[in-house]
Amino acid sequence: MRVLICPDKFAGTLSAAEVATAVAAGWRETAPGDECVQRPLSDGGPGFIEVLGTALGGRRVPVRTVDPLGRPVAGEVLLAGTTAYVESAQACGLHLLTEEERNPTVTTSYGLGLLLAAAVEAGAAEVVVGLGGSAVNDAGAGMLAALGAGPVDASGYALPYGGLVLGTAAGLAGSPQLRQVRLVAATDVDNPLLGLHGASNVFGPQKGASRDDVLRLDAALECFSAVLEKAFGVAGLAALPGAGAAGGIGAALLALGGRVVSGIGLVTQLIGLDAELDAADLVITGEGSFDHQSLRGKVTAGIANKARDRGLPCVVVAGRNETGYREAAAAGVTETYALVEHFGSTDRALAEPARGLREVAARLAGQWSR
Incomplete structure (x- = not known):
């Protein structure tokens, strides 16, 4: 299975590259035979x-x-x-x-x-x-x-x-x-x-x-x-x-x-992300806070839209999730996972984001990997 991992930063905790690395590491723990392609992103902000x-x-x-x-x-x-x-x-x-x-x-x-x-x-x-x-x-x-x-x-x-x-x-x-x-x-x-x-x-x-x-x-x-x-x-x-x-x-x-x-449109064009999306079986994106502003042109919405247009499942992994299921689904998001829910604590989500991402990704691989 080819998994495209293209997150934004988790503001205040991890860069986009660090998020992608943690997700890929967690996925490989469960499904070492899958191909994880890391393409960290930015919508113009930090990173x-x-x-x-x-x-x-x-x-x-x-x-x-x-x-x-x-x-x-x-x-x-x-x-x-x-x-x-x-x-x-x-x-x-x-x-x-x-x-x-x-x-x-x-x-x-x-x-x-x-x-x-x-x-x-x-x-x-x-x-x-x-x-x-x-x-x-x-x-x-x-x-x-x-x-x-x-x-x-x-x-x-x-x-x-x-x-x-x-x-x-x-x-x-x-x-x-x-x-x-x-x-x-x-x-x-x-x-x-x-x-x-x-x-x-x-x-x-x-x-x-x-x-x-x-x-x-x-x-x-x-x-x-x-x-x-x-x-x-x-x-x-x-x-x-x-x-x-x-x-x-x-x-x-x-x-x-x-x-x-x-x-996000400029960055995806410059790094050739469309070709990576065409070759992917699953897309994982995310950011620190997945909320109503995320659906107005930010990385997660941009990637989810592109995945939806290709009929690709798109999973969002975030520090916290403040969107409703319907509005997220309309943007092209298949599932959403939040570190706050994973840990049951905002403090732990902020203190151990890399660990949380690895654990969530390992669980995701068990659900999605062929």
């Missing part, structure tokens, strides 16, 4: 560079950048031909902050701007920016500042970092230094920038925003979106699908003339 670097080769250029609070952190740019790949989570990731430090009213995307600048300096003609897992809600204002086009107030003074001060934005300090590089935003969400389904309302609370913060951030981003529309001549920017990705960084990339593509 984007690791997954593409493994599949594409290319050259990885180290970059000194900063985290969402402006502290030094290591990043990198992946160069493959004339295309550069950048992972926003390396500079803006929620995983870079402690629980106490999470505050999207003050966090910045400045570090992503440094990564973009490095990609431009490396001679790339096109830069693909993986968006996801961010700790920011500044609509890319910090990123623009690193590129020479930060927001200014009515007196022309540069604004501090963070999303909340954008309510006083009146213009930009200059033009972004991008040398006509083509920009692509690879994202797992299609949310607009503003409103009930916008960046602040949907993702702000995950980043530490209170209800009052959410309302004030949404109003601040509304002001800044008008600044972006005027500066770059993009009408209706805030309502564009994907504008709300990564705390509104999607909006800034769209304003700069970028286009939005499906993160």
Whole structure:
């Protein structure tokens, strides 16, 4: 039997590659004669560079950048031909902050701007920016500042970092230094920038925003979106699908003339996953939390859809499962297994995810292997 193992990361515990390795090890304990093909995935969030670097080769250029609070952190740019790949989570990731430090009213995307600048300096003609897992809600204002086009107030003074001060934005300090590089935003969400389904309302609370913060951030981003529309001549920017990705960084990339593509669609295309799916008998995918957001363009939904279209059974292994059977089945999911249920404890699922994955996979092999 040929088993295709293509999970996303388990945020905060295991990388996608570690998840795939644990599942394959567990399967082989029960069915050593089966072929386990490991293809770890990313939808643009954490792990984007690791997954593409493994599949594409290319050259990885180290970059000194900063985290969402402006502290030094290591990043990198992946160069493959004339295309550069950048992972926003390396500079803006929620995983870079402690629980106490999470505050999207003050966090910045400045570090992503440094990564973009490095990609431009490396001679790339096109830069693909993986968006996801961010700790920011500044609509890319910090990123623009690193590129020479930060927001200014009515007196022309540069604004501090963070999303909340954008309510006083009146213009930009200059033009972004991008040398006509083509920009692509690879994202797992299609949310607009503003409103009930916008960046602040949907993702702000995950980043530490209170209800009052959410309302004030949404109003601040509304002001800044008008600044972006005027500066770059993009009408209706805030309502564009994907504008709300990564705390509104999607909006800034769209304003700069970028286009939005499906993160999981791009990755599966680049690593040749369709051919692996065509040859598989069973697909195993998964992520840390399988919930309603998983069904909106993330790895699990993308893989389940592709499996369904081929008539392949698709099993999701997750840290926890918060979806209903019907909605999961409609997406193409045959069965779902959660580590929380396996262990009977959230704490143990977080403490021993690799062990749990091996045990669940061993049980799965007993049920599915020929």
